Amino acid sequence: MADWRTFNVVILGVGFLFVFSAFTTCGNVEQTVVKSLQNDTFTGSGYHLGIIYGVFSLSSLVAPAVVAVLGPKMTMFLSGLLYGYIAVFIEPSTWSFYFMSLLLGIGAALWTAQGQFLVENSEASTINRNTGLFWALLQCMLFGNLCIYLDWNGRAEIPSSRKNIFLSLLVASIVGTLCFLVLRKTHLPEEEMLSEEEGQSLLSTMLQLLKTRNILLLSPCMAYSLELSFYSGVYGTCLGATAQFGQAAKGLIGVSGMVLGVGEIIGGLFGLVCKNNRFRRTSVVFLGMVVHFVAFYLIFLNIPDDAPVVMSIALLCSFLLGLGDSCFNTQLYSILGCVYAEQSTPAFAIFKFIQSVFAAVAFFYSGNMLLTWQLLLMVVLGFSGTLCFFVAERMHDVDASSTEA
Template sequence: MSPEGKALLNIVILGFGFMFMFTAFQTCGNIEQTVIKNFNSSEFHGSGYTSMSIIYGVFSASNLIAPSVVAVIGPQLSMFFSGLLYSGYIAMFIYPYTWSFYTASVLVGIGAAVLWTAQGNVLAINSTDSTIGRNSGIFWALLQFSLFFGNLYIYFAWHGHVHITDEDRQTVFISLTVISLVGCFLFFLIRKPEPEAAPSETSEPLLPTEISESNSTTGPSSVGLCSQAVDAFVKACKLLVTKEMLLLSISIAYTGLELTFYSGVYGTCIGAMTRFGQDAKSLIGVSGIFIGMGEILGGGLFGMLNKCNRFGRNPVVLLGLITHFVAFYLIFLNIASDAPLAPEAGTDLQAYINPSVGVALLCSFLLGLGDSCFNTQLLSIIGFMFRDNSAPAFAVFKFIQSIMAALAFLYSNFLPLHWQLLILVLVGFLGSLSFFVSEWLAESSRLDSDYDSI
């Protein structure tokens, strides 16, 4: 197999590994609050919302140390052990205890930071300037299939269930744990990418436990593991304050805000609309399916069209901005303002049009499509601009994104829907402008590099 084919296969395996893991984890996240409410035990006092707050809080703090972990044990083992933490969190629901629930939440927050930093590193080292956009799209499309399968499971498995029994819970979470473990072990199929100058090294083992992303020939024997860890942490801190990352930070912040909106707030709004009828709660799963369809279409489309795109990344981001603005406007018209804050019985209020399930699901699709526009292009430009420091760069990316997601979860507890939409519109507009400037800087750098090499 050619080096490019081998690298592409690595990206596909990476995508499938994440698809299996997040099919299990996202399904777990969607149903855990319902499961907790139906869990008949006076000894368990956990809250799904509190768990998510802990996960995102620890996630954001752990992103600055994640490059050190990846530097010490390598991206492959980093993803495997992080995946085991995800599987442990899911398995905890088989026999849940309050202490194990919140302990697992902390561990998943740490594991998430290491997992996504290692993922960004694997994406970068298996891509070139000409394939980074395609590979980002392929990975993103495969990952988002987890939204489709997970929410499809929610809709069909528990449709019409009034109470979730202990047997139902144990069966589901045993299955989800197995699915998650399959994703973990898929990471061992990823092979070390071949250096362009040494195509004969086809018998190299799996990804090395040490990372040296520079062009230096200094081997791991001359640099201790502790020094590598400290160096990775320092690089992450330095990258955080560079001009390029500060510009991209507004776009990254927007992805954190809209991640919270489409993954948590919007589904809650749909389920709270009593005017959607008795199936309003089950529409949460259908909405997730439509979000996944938008994510998959966007990731696959932008991946396939990458080589044909002569205009750079800006048109895709502009498409994402327009798509989201259309979705926000339709949501503003279709969903009652108090829907995010409505009690368990829901809200009887009406927005500016007669509530339509079709419009609500169209907005779900548009939210997913727009999200794929922003995320695929951010993965692409970060992999391009910070190729020599990809692990710290993707750690900073997740650090900013998770902080903003945690902030959004916080204000979603008391801000009406219309105020939340206004925040998304303002930050989305500013984030797109900052991305356009970043793309212009990246293109100028590429042209200067091409000129110098002549």
Template sequence: MALDKSFVNVILLGLAFMLIFAAFQTWGNIQTTIISSIQADNDNFEGANGYISMAIIYVVLAIFNWTSPSVISVIGPKFSMLIGGITYVLFIISFAVPRVWLLYSASVVLGIGAALIWTGQGNYLALNSTDQTISRNSGVFWAMLQMSMFIGNIFVYLVLQGKTEIDTKTRQIIVWTLSAIALGGLVVIFFFPKPPPRPIKEKPDTPTEDSNDSSIPEFMGPRQALTEAVKLFCTNNMLLLCFTFFYTGLELGFWSAVYGSCISFTENLPNRKELLGLSGIFFGVGEVLGGALFGLLGSKTNKLGRDPIVIAGFIVHTVTFFAIFVNFPSTAPFQKDTSDKAFISSNPYLAMTCSFLLGLGDACYNTQIYSILGGVYANQSASAFAIFKFTQSLAAAISLAYASKLVLYGQLSILLGFAIVGTITFVIVEWRQKRSALAVEHSISDSE
């Protein structure tokens, strides 16, 4: 694996996101628990709800994703990511002075910044990749991103070790330490090099629905960028992929907020506050293992296709949902300190295994989504990733909106239903791309 300039840029991208999301993903995992602890000793925070805060973030993110390609066309991916990253730091710092209005205001600001940082990330990754390297680069980036789960959650595990309640001093330590880690990621983004020139693909002789991707310039005016994003969204293949994006959003809302709450609120789990940090670590192990594996197997993925990996992710998640179903009481997501019984005696080892499997399955889906968007839609990467994040964020917001009302078993049923549909639609698109690629190869060989 040659360390050319493009690959070094991908590594720097992974490093920056690893630091920023070591802070934010860890915070999201414990936010509901933190808010509950603040409310126990601070009357100014009554009425705050972690699920609502996260839902606001994803709703605003979904809306502003449509404008992010236009912003990137003006200021470029680097400064889009830098501005977006600043909002993550501000959001975490807002908890140093807990106020309900400040929490929800910071959530809105973060939603805008998240649209910028994620669309910029997808654009920057595509600009530093080719058809031959996109699977490898997607896997490497994803593995580095999910290493953030180790950094943040090991810290949280050590800080919360032996604690049954999270006091003010402990909260302040968590807030300022995570903010400092995220600030380190901003420093890395500031020094991002410019991507090397990307060769322009020739338009294939055999047109396909998405063949116009190659003829559209990556940088365009703000209005044209928005128009092209809408046009791309309405294509048949992208509409099918949106079902896959939607499932990853539902699953994102579940693992980022709901599953941690289930662990924290289930009284039958011993040392449940410590398990909250361990859960994030095991989730990160699954994510990193999946990302590293698919990065190393990038060349084989190009030959075999992306569909076997997505199908494997579906199987992993189906098994995981059943295990969560039997291991936790149905009221676990929203009843603080519930003593309700599950189908089996709630087992901490099974809970940590489910965390690992959730991460592994998530890596299966997301690395292949990054691969197909960065490869098939290379010259429309800003628009393609904006659509991905729009659909995913909308689903995450919906997931978080019903998280505090719908029992765990109902949430798992929704996840399973959309996992089935999202997997089928991804496989359909992947098979279409394989047929299109074969048609182009035959056309080239016939012309020779």
């Protein structure tokens, strides 16, 4: 059973690797590509990734019921098909751009199912390891950004060969989705499985969990996930729009994405080497806060209000953004998996709901708010989120000690 659980975690990570290699690469270059397509027949905006996360947040409310009825394996497979959104950029049109954005938002169930499946294949002693392994595999998504660099480097305009790139990304997404069908069932005994009626009551369970102490304390840390809108949409666009980089600017988007991915991988590896979950979670989150604050400060110094001017510092900031993001996300998965092992589906749905709401808001304001204010907002929320995480971890430690006594 233990071997199959490890196998499932690895296949889960590989599936997400392919799906999000495609989607994240698409997100990094989307605004730049959309700006190059503006004409009489296409008027979309790449910052309308906010639409995706807006629908995502609403879909998260019903995702637990979907997962309960279909099971995490089929839910992830069906949700993964919606990432065919990438095909929009092969032959772009305004209506398909927004329509597929709406459908992709419904794919929220993918992440809720993933959280439940990861917990089902973990124990208290392995949740940190499995979370780190999953995250490290997920973030090994370098090939998409490498393709962007190789094809776009030295070009002042987006080349027509972008169609081949997006076609390759679409194929990668399909391969990742098919990986979900390989997952093995290691679920609970049959009498403990949820019925359809019980699955439909999960919304009320979510509402109850929203009032619990741990969720309230972890909410600011979950909300800090709005920083993903910064590194996945704003920062790459700044790099691509930098006149000082000359013809290297467009290719630099791909390099930045690869460096960011390296930071994410290293952050994920912390879960593999941490043996004392309770101590290490706070240590890793603190590290995440520090490296993010260093990145924000360097970006503040290096970017006027619209574009970076020093390439080495710009890429260092990409690495730090990825490392910090990984530190926060892996430890949120770990603590939720420990505290809500018996209610993993609604707990992870709440996590994705809060995360997507703030990401959607961030995508909408990012095009109108000066960079300085965006950085300040992330600093305030990052500090408060870290502080609340420390308190939640301490409370969980006290509760665990009381139970053992």
